[in-house]
Amino acid sequence: MRRIFVEQIPGLTRRHSQRSERLRSSLTTIGLALAGRAGARIARVLGVSVSRSRVLRLVDALPDPSVAAPRVVGVDEYATRRGRHYGTVLVDIETRRFIDLLPDREASSLAAWLAERPGVEVICRYRAPFFAEGATAGAPQAIQVADRWHLWHNLSEAAERAVAQHRHCLRALVPAAPETGPEPVPEEEPSGSPWPTGHRFVDRTRARHAAVHALLEAGHSRRSVQRQLGMTSRTVKQLADAARPEELFTGEWQNQPSILDEDKTTPQRPLERGLHQRLEAMGGDRAARLQRQLPARPRRVPSPTKARPALHMTPRAHTGS
Structure with a gap:
């Protein structure tokens, strides 16, 4: 029986390896930079046929990098499921890199x-009681401080509470404004439009209509107007196709004349004047909306009539059952 003993040379050969160490290190570097699928595509361009799973296995086979003992540690919580499952994240504040993840946020963990890292000098932690207890028990020599974000957050909350409590003092320091009479409202020229002014929707539509037409008159395309004003192509088309903003207004307003106004001052009911028939003859969406505002038509109640005697006796009535 013959046996062959082969000595492995570190850095040159590997037991049961199908690739050279140089090719293996190249694929590992590609995997670290691009992960599995993208790394396999780049390797295929370089002439190496490898699957994405193989690239990921090469990355997983790497030994854990040696991390220096941290001196300043940041402690905070993270949630795998908000409100139910929380853990602890530990960060090296000096290098700004994650160190470890704990599966829970218990003080004992x-x-x-x-306790395994006695070189910790400063603990920058979240202000939770379980983190305070764990830091005190595990590293009594370390100084515990609050992180920057919570410092600013707590300072802003304290300032807000102080201002709210002394609001009456601030009002007393503000000089009273001189009383002035109401400013005269400039009379607007009649525009012939039945739509109200000062309404939020109406003013916004008029402003957008003016902005779109101003850009179009300046030589901008509709796509450029859409990009500058942050509107959709459909909105720009509606505003551009309308010569006047009143063409875009829909709905009923209080100061718009209605055919129901003439019935508000008369004691006669609208149903008695035949408004339903007038609206049906008018037709259109506006007539349908006005017709829904009217009360429903009264049902016809049959007039009481005398019971007619039966012309012939049925078998049930004859037997008296």
């Missing part, structure tokens, strides 16, 4: 992790 944090204390055990800090």
